[in-house]
Amino acid sequence: MxxxxxxxxxxxxxxxxxxxxxxxxxxxxxxxxxxxxxxxxxxxxxxxxxxxxxxxxxxxxxxxxxxxxxxxxxxxxxxxxxxxxxxxxxxxxxxxxxxxxxxxxxxxxxxxxxxxxxxxxxxxxxxxxxxxxxxxxxxxxxxxxxxxxxxxxxxxxxxxxxxxxxxxxxxxxxxxxxxxxxxxxxxxxxxxxxxxxxxxxxxxxxxxxxxxxxxxxxxxxxxRPQSEFAATFLGDANIFRGDATGSGIKLPDGTTIAASTGASVPAGAKASCAVRPERIRISTGAAKPDPANANMLTGQVSKRIFAGNNSTYFVDRDGQTLKVIVQNTGAERLAEGQPVVLSWSPDSTVLIAAA
Amino acid sequence: MADQLAIGSRRGLKPALPLLLPAYLWLTVAIFLPLSAMVFFSFMTDLPLAGKEWSFTLGNYAAFFSQSLYSTLLFASLRLGLEVTLWCVVIGYPAAYVLAKVLKGRSREAIFLLVILPFWSNGLVRIFSWAMVLREGGILDTALNAVLPFKINIDLMYSYPAVIIGLVHSYVPYMVLTCYLTLQAIDDSLIEAGRSLGASRRQVLWRVIIPLSMPGLIAGSALIFVPVVGSFMEPRILGGRTGTFYGTVIEDQFVAVFNWPLGAALSFILLAVVLIILALAAPVLRRAG
CATH class of the missing domain: 3.40.50.300 (P-loop containing nucleotide triphosphate hydrolases)
Known part of the structure; x- marks a missing residue:
């Protein structure tokens, strides 16, 4: 051997x-x-x-x-x-x-x-x-x-x-x-x-x-995928693209996303962030301000796919469709068309330098 | 295939009849009737033509056993069949291997065409062109003497080798085609698997490729051996006086001596011998395949 x-x-x-x-x-x-x-x-x-x-x-x-x-x-x-x-x-x-x-x-x-x-x-x-x-x-x-x-x-x-x-x-x-x-x-x-x-x-x-x-x-x-390709090929990932701020990225519409893992990209350079669908929390009202919810976006449920032990929500937000996987805990299921708040931790956000 | 058979048997033979009938009708008229007539002739003393007297006899079959000439010639023909088949394997199998496993695309098509080409020319023309090549002062003789510094005399015409050459040339495409079909069906990954297990190319050839292409070798050999044993055209034209074989003797009975009953009897003896040989070989070949 x-x-x-x-x-x-x-x-x-x-x-x-x-x-x-x-x-x-x-x-x-x-x-x-x-x-x-x-x-x-x-x-x-x-x-x-x-x-x-x-x-x-x-x-x-x-x-x-x-x-x-x-x-x-x-x-x-x-x-x-x-x-x-x-x-x-x-x-x-x-x-x-x-x-x-x-x-x-x-x-x-x-x-x-x-x-x-x-x-x-x-x-x-x-x-x-x-x-x-x-x-x-x-x-x-x-x-x-x-x-x-x-x-x-x-x-x-x-x-x-x-x-x-x-x-x-x-x-x-x-x-x-x-x-x-x-x-x-x-x-x-x-x-x-x-x-x-x-x-x-x-x-x-x-x-x-x-x-x-x-x-x-x-x-x-x-x-810790090092590229958008690795992030999306191995498992599912939501990708956000924008300009690096030093502690995350700033999206074209001004929203900032904080990332505490991944590459270090100098501020101002093109960069993207990857977030796994199961790391995102989905709720109908604004979540309490909390470091674990530091990243927050609003959107609208466009589709829900029920798979028994979990459900996948497709959430439209500013022309982008985000994917969120929620474990089936018996909680109320969200209807299509419902406005929702998505939140996740910077620890779950991976910063990727633009290729 | 198995599914279709199953469907056929469920519906019975009736719906298939219109499809089968033309072929069987043709076979009956074109082969079975004349052949039955020949069986009939083989038991007659003379042809029932022009009011000649005739009666039934076993004498035509007895002639084969009483005159050693016929069995000697039959053995010579069987040997010829074996030798030609062997040469066809030696020449045809490597060609089939290259066609199936080495060449791809257009070069394969071109080489394939060259293999099939003899089929498209008239058999008699092929044999006479060999005569031009093989005789003294012929193409081979002239060409070799033009190249070689010393004088050699090539006169293969009217010899046993000439008969072999002519027959191998006529029949080698059958071997190439049958072997090509089985070789092409062998998955390349089997060859790779053999080599990954430490087998050299030669070991892979002997242990994997040849056993798996056995059905093609057997089919090709049967396709060649049977007609070569009964062949008469190549032995007659290329063999001359040395070209007397079982097939030429049968031909003589029909076209020269007009002893059709003897010719027919000799044909059926040949058929029986060939069938016995194939039957004896079948279990051995089945194991090999």
């Missing part, structure tokens, strides 16, 4: 820059999510680490050893593909045995290792089946067993849960996390599903247009 260092990696396909000077350090034993919209370069980055494709520039090291020109089969990685890529002509056991068998391990060793890997993914009794006789979740487990049985240095997962339905996906997230902890392997996981990234990983790297936008633990990225 080993960490992975990606340093200044660039890769272009024709005129298209798929990766533009990307550097990330994946520490040994960590669980990383590479998150981004389609075309952001996350899969390209994974394929560079795997060795299916080589970077135009930059360095990739696995366990301290430079591998950017080493072909896939010599990198000792394990990979789980989006469509699982199980060999349809082989049984489950033969699929799992493949990596050991091409290495020329003795038959007895292969048999015990395969059984152990299948037990780990809780498919110990299905070794004799063919892939087409398995459900989607089971195929997923076989693909995982096949990838880890060779004791790779890194486990790479390319949107492995994308083809599963919601309930199964949540099961597999927990399962994947358990297995990863059990064998302690450095895992890099590509996904476009922000919830998956938040719940599973120790660290998240957000990519956009081939560049690394922000990297860090999920809590840090969620609480």
């Amino acid at each position: 080993a960490g992975v260092q990606v340093a200044n990696v660039s890769r272009s396909f024709g005129a298209h820059k798929a990766l533009d000077n990307v550097s990330i350090d994946f520490a040994d034993g960590g669980f990383y999510a590479l998150l981004g919209p389609s075309g952001s370069g996350k899969t390209t980055l994974l394929r560079q680490i795997a060795g299916f494709d080589f970077p135009d520039a930059g360095r990739i090291a696995i366990g301290g050893e430079s591998v950017e020109r080493v072909p896939v089969e010599k990198r000792r990685i394990g990979m789980v593909f989006q469509n699982y890529a199980l060999f349809p002509n082989m049984s489950v056991a033969d699929n799992v045995a493949f990596g050991l068998s091409v290495r020329g391990e003795p038959k007895a060793t292969i048999a015990t290792e395969v059984q152990r890997a299948l037990d780990l993914v809780q498919l110990g009794k299905l070794g004799g089946r063919k892939p087409h006789q398995l459900s989607g979740g089971q195929r997923q487990r076989v693909a995982l067993a096949r990838a880890i049985v060779t004791k790779p240095r890194v486990l790479l997962l390319d949107e492995p849960l994308g083809a599963l339905d919601k309930a199964l996906r949540v099961d597999m997230q927990i399962e994947l996390k358990r297995i990863q902890r059990e064998i302690g392997i450095t895992t890099i996981f590509v996904t476009h599903d922000q919830e998956e990234a938040l719940t599973m990983s120790d660290r998240i790297g957000i990519l956009r247009d081939g560049r690394l936008v922000q990297e860090g633990p999920p809590e840090e990225i969620y609480d």
Whole structure:
């Protein structure tokens, strides 16, 4: 097992820059999510680490050893593909045995290792089946067993849960996390599903247009996004744009919004503020002046979406629609068209320098 | 496909009849009737033409077993079929692989066209053009002697290799096409998965790609082996005196000796032998596939 260092990696396909000077350090034993919209370069980055494709520039090291020109089969990685890529002509056991068998391990060793890997993914009794006789979740487990049985240095997962339905996906997230902890392997996981990234990983790297936008633990990225893109891509955010005042921003209509977290932007420069919808309080009358309510705006409810445990209110304010999520506590629900007051704390407001 | 079959069986055969009838009518008239006539002929002493006397006999079939010439020629034809099929695999499979997995877009279309081109030219013309190439003082001979500093004598005409060359040329497109179809259906991620597990390109080829393209190899081989065993045009024109095979003997019975009953009997023996070979090979091939 080993960490992975990606340093200044660039890769272009024709005129298209798929990766533009990307550097990330994946520490040994960590669980990383590479998150981004389609075309952001996350899969390209994974394929560079795997060795299916080589970077135009930059360095990739696995366990301290430079591998950017080493072909896939010599990198000792394990990979789980989006469509699982199980060999349809082989049984489950033969699929799992493949990596050991091409290495020329003795038959007895292969048999015990395969059984152990299948037990780990809780498919110990299905070794004799063919892939087409398995459900989607089971195929997923076989693909995982096949990838880890060779004791790779890194486990790479390319949107492995994308083809599963919601309930199964949540099961597999927990399962994947358990297995990863059990064998302690450095895992890099590509996904476009922000919830998956938040719940599973120790660290998240957000990519956009081939560049690394922000990297860090999920809590840090969620609480202190460094760009409007990071704020809106990972979770929901209300964005206000204006001029920095030194302690927040001033909106074009003169309203000031105080922010006590995020970047420090010199007064007068363009800046924006991000506020998570669940951090905003919504009420029908003016709230008591209180530091926790220092930011206050008025608006009008334009829409309410009831989702059981919470409701989302869309509030129109000066040509902007703000989103507020309110827990269902049994309190009176607000009607559409009702004038409301929104308030939140400067602690919940993240100042972002204009790009 | 399975759904459609299920629907068909639920509604019964009746609604499908107008769709099936033209094909089956045609098959009955064009193949089944003449073939039945041939089966009939094969048991006759002579053709019932011009008021000749005839009676039923098993003698035509007995001739095959009593004269070693026929079985010798049948073995020669089976060997020819095997060799041609093998060459078609050796030449056609790599081409199909490149077409399916390496080339993309316009270059694939262009190469594909070159593969199919022989189909669009007349078979006889193809064989005679090979004759021009292979004979002494022909295109191959002249060209090689123009390039090489020493004198060599290329005269492949009227030889076993010439027959092989002509047949491989005629039949290799079948192998390319059937293998192309199965190779194209193999997901590239399977190849990547194999390599990510530490397999070299060669190991991926032998353990993943070839087993998965077996149906195409088998279909192509059957499509080539069966007609090559009975072939007569290429052996006759390119083989000359060495080109006597089972197929040419059958042809002789029909066009030269006018012993149709013997020709028919020899044809059905060939059919039986080929069917037995395919039946024996089926379980082995099914396991491989």
